[in-house]
């Protein structure tokens with residue numbers, strides 16, 4: 246089972262790994278796949294993770310056009326968002342393999358990558374991580390929750406604990422794919438519940454695999470805030486582009 250710890254082949258493309266000690270990601274993936282990750286733009290909206298265009302720093306942009314009004318309204322000064330890449334090829338296939346193909350090596354790779362990006366983001370590191378919970382039914386089908394797997398490896402990388410039972414899913418929403426942006430948020434309201442009072446002085450990292458509209462994370466965030474959380478960092482590997 247040594248391979249599970251130190252795979253000789255890239256978890257993403259299965260090419261041979263020449264130098265597994267080259268950097269922190271090289272024990273998971275080949276140079277070509279790591280290069281793909283490093284080419285992704287990380288200049289993103291601090292609220293929802295959308296890319297901000299080629300030269301946002303020059304214009305002083307920190308938020309996308311959807312989030313600007315909300316931030317200006319002072320609703321959300323203590324949040325932040327870390328996203329590694331757009332939900333496009335080949336990353337969408339990596340996520341699919343993680344979700345449906347039991348590709349746990351990819352989970353370790355992407356979780357570590359998320360941990361690295363969190364360190365690079367320049368914001369305060371979270372004190373603990375909470376993954377977005379999946380439904381009981383999916384957990385039974387797949388045997389694992391991909392967000393929890395990513396959180397485990399991100400947490401290991403930044404040396405923070407992961408609590409998988411602090412947030413639970415209390416019901417099933419209608420399939421999100423059928424709904425529009427506004428409807429999605431309404432559909433998910435009240436679907437998640439914190440299982441204990443949140444320590445207000447701590448910064449919580451809320452972890453998911455993909456941000457699609459942000460509705461799921463916002464619903465989770467609302468549940469954590471209701472339980473007393475003050476500072477929440479949203480962390481996801483991928484973000485669906487506009």
Ligand SMILES: [Zn+2]
Nearest residue numbers: 255258275278
């Ligand atoms: Zn590869």
Ligand SMILES: [Zn+2]
Nearest residue numbers: 290293309312
């Ligand atoms: Zn935004």
